[in-house]
Amino acid sequence: MKNLQAARVFENIAALMEISGESPFKVNAYRNAANTFASLTDDLEQLAARGELRSIPGVGEAIEKKTLEILETGTCGLYERLKQQFPLTILELLDLPGVGARTVRALYEGLGVDSLEALEKAARAGRVRQLPRMGAKAEQRILESIERLRARPSGIPIARALPLAEALATRMQGVPGVLQAVPAGGVRRFAELVPRVTVAVVSADPQEALQAFLREAGGTILESGPERAAVRLSGGEEAECFVGRPENAGAVLIRATGSEAHLHRLEALAAEMGYSFEGVTLLNPRGESLSCPDEESFYSALGMSPVPPELREDGGEVEAALKENLPALIQTSDLKGDLHAHTVFSDGSGTLEQMAEAARRLGYEYLAITDHSQALTVARGLTPERLSEQGRLIDAFNASGTDIRLLKGVEVDIRPDGSLDLPDESLAALDWVVASIHSHFALSRQEMTERAVRALSSPYVHVQAHPTGRLIGSRDPHALDVDALIEAAARAGKALEINSYPERLDLSAENARKAADAGVKIVVSTDSHHPAHLPKVSYGIGTARRAGLTAGDVLNTLPLDALLEWARSRR
Ligand SMILES: [Zn+2]
Ligand SMILES: [Zn+2]
Incomplete structure (x- = not known):
């Protein structure tokens, strides 16, 4: 799954071109390609294999050629040339609130500043104010921006995570034995930023499904089985897959969707009833797996009405569900x-x-x-x-x-x-x-x-x-x-x-x-x-x-x- 990797390369190309003073027209072509790839719910490699890259809006001959190169080698000639001109760490500076490409170039050419750390040093030493059109005030603002950037919550924005989860789920749906594959985790709860991309898979053959996930996702394996696999994708993001059998589908979906806090509440409720909710199964006091083919039956076994994924944050939804008093959320x-x-x-x-x-x-x-x-x-x-x-x-x-x-x-x-x-x-x-x-x-x-x-x-x-x-x-x-x-x-x-x-x-x-x-x-x-x-x-x-x-x-x-x-x- 290389969608985000390709998006990242094009995004970086656009940013480096912008810093080097390229025409906005060219910069935008690469930036648009990056945005398109990041929000794609089809797998780029599959589209490439079918020769259908040009069917993606905004992909012309030049972008197609570079995309094929990136899918093949992880990079492309243009990107490598730009990286010789500027170190990649210079892109950290573009994330700073209020700092644009022109300022970044001035900082680089005037002071050799090529990273956030270097900029902070230069500003603290009072060197930034010596640049043309800068001053003590601008320097102070830069230091404040660095503080704000460091305080910014991290994670994958849902705008990228959800399409990627959908693309992964679609690939998993094609795996033999897989009955259901859906985006789960933070994207299903509609969290704004998620630590990783999650899919939940129901399969008659869970082990085969996990192996298929590792193959389909690609990247580096972080964890492998028996109920969960996780990888570091080629774009740097983490992806995980929870798998269970059809009779446990409800438990699989609930475990994969989270949140941690909501799951802890469910585990405690299960324990109070003499059950135990472990991994992707709900066990009765004799240690036998309770059938819960969907989320409704799982929640019902705990004596509560089903909780919509978006509310599963332990923000009062468990109490409301126990009293069957959840709001009828808008659709x-x-x-x-x-x-x-x-x-x-x-x-x-x-x-x-x-x-x-x-x-x-x-x-x-x-x-x-x-x-x-x-x-x-x-x-x-x-x-x-x-x-x-x-x-x-x-x-x-x-x-x-x-x-x-x-x-x-x-x-x-x-x-x-x-x-x-x-x-x-x-x-x-x-x-x-x-x-x-x-x-x-x-x-x-x-x-x-x-x-x-x-x-x-x-x-x-x-x-x-x-x-x-x-x-x-x-x-x-x-x-x-x-x-x-x-x-x-x-x-x-x-x-x-x-x-x-x-x-x-x-x-x-x-x-x-x-x-x-x-x-x-x-x-x-x-x-x-x-x-x-x-x-x-x-x-x-x-x-x-x-x-x-x-x-x-x-x-x-x-x-x-x-x-x-x-x-x-x-x-
Ligand atoms: Zn508007
Ligand atoms: Zn507006």
Whole structure:
């Protein structure tokens, strides 16, 4: 399984090219390939063997050639040449909040700084401030960034771990004797960062299945059997597989899904009843294996209702399950529409019609078109004129007898002072207004909080999107008092978004729970920039479920009329 290895090589190529000052066009081609490979749920080696690499969007002749080289040798000529130009440790510097490729090059050329450690030394010695366009303040900021980077939680972001787990599970489904193979572990619980990628396998021949896992996954063997195997993949990530027989399928899935804390509670409950839950079997007092062909029968044997995977963190779910008092978590099928989507009018790549068709195929009643506003020039943000032009096209589309309703909307930029990037008249003409922060991230916590709170006080704003701006594993949240924002949303009767972009998942489950507890409605939206992004709402739903949300907590479970009524009544 070399998907992430190939992704890593292309990612590093893009970053090294960026540092060396290559054209953004070239850099983006490699970066896009990296992102595509990392989110692929097919096995790259199998695609290559079938000669189908070019069927992957964005893979042309050059990328195909290099991919084949990487699959064969683990590297490619271009990568090796770039590594002679810069040591690989220089890439650590790009992870620093607020440090871009140009700064990294200046640090390298000016001071020979080629790693995080070297940078820290140089900054502490006061050498960074001597560089052109640097100063004592910039140097201090760099030291703070290093602190923050070191404090960042580690793990594989779910945006990478889940597709990889799916690809591994798919390969295992093809193994003779395997009856069931599914992603498990942290990705099944929808943890944002996972220590390793996990699959759970049910097979009539567990030993053969484990051997097959070791073959299919490749890499270095860390552990091998009898119920679990683990490897270090060629990309550096750890992958593991739990295997059991069909009569133990429930125990296998539960063991493989975790969490540790949840499993400890189950083990203790089993012990109280004279049972024992060991490895992938539940044993009765005589030491005989209790049949539990699915998770329901396992939980039922312990006298509890089945716990949804997303809640298995020992956060009160065991008590609730014992009292059969678990919440009815929201499901993807509860959604009636998506309230955040971009088109070719700004930085999306689908037309109104293509986006509408993709939403219709998901069975939605409505889709809000929310392109960027004028301040976001890099995304061709809309002026009031282009926004009303788009509005006329949406009216015409809706009048054409289609069974999906497009809502006229916008994702309006929140300026540094909290005012909005479009005049009130423009916003008043819309069905749906999303407000968000895309610039000036370096404000103080107080300034950022006042900015976000002020935006919600506009009578035209319905929801604030990706409220903290974090990217899981790569960008910290803004300095922002989330509790104050939640309080302001509750006061103003405004919604907050769970952005389903797999790298964002913002609000996080934890913050979404707080918001719902404060009575704030949640919108689970995709922020789609392509028709194919709309189904990724499953990531937002996973996050909402982890937050314990029900359909009633989520605004876009409302049918069209009720949603429009809610939107109108905000003004
Ligand atoms: Zn945005
Ligand atoms: Zn957006």
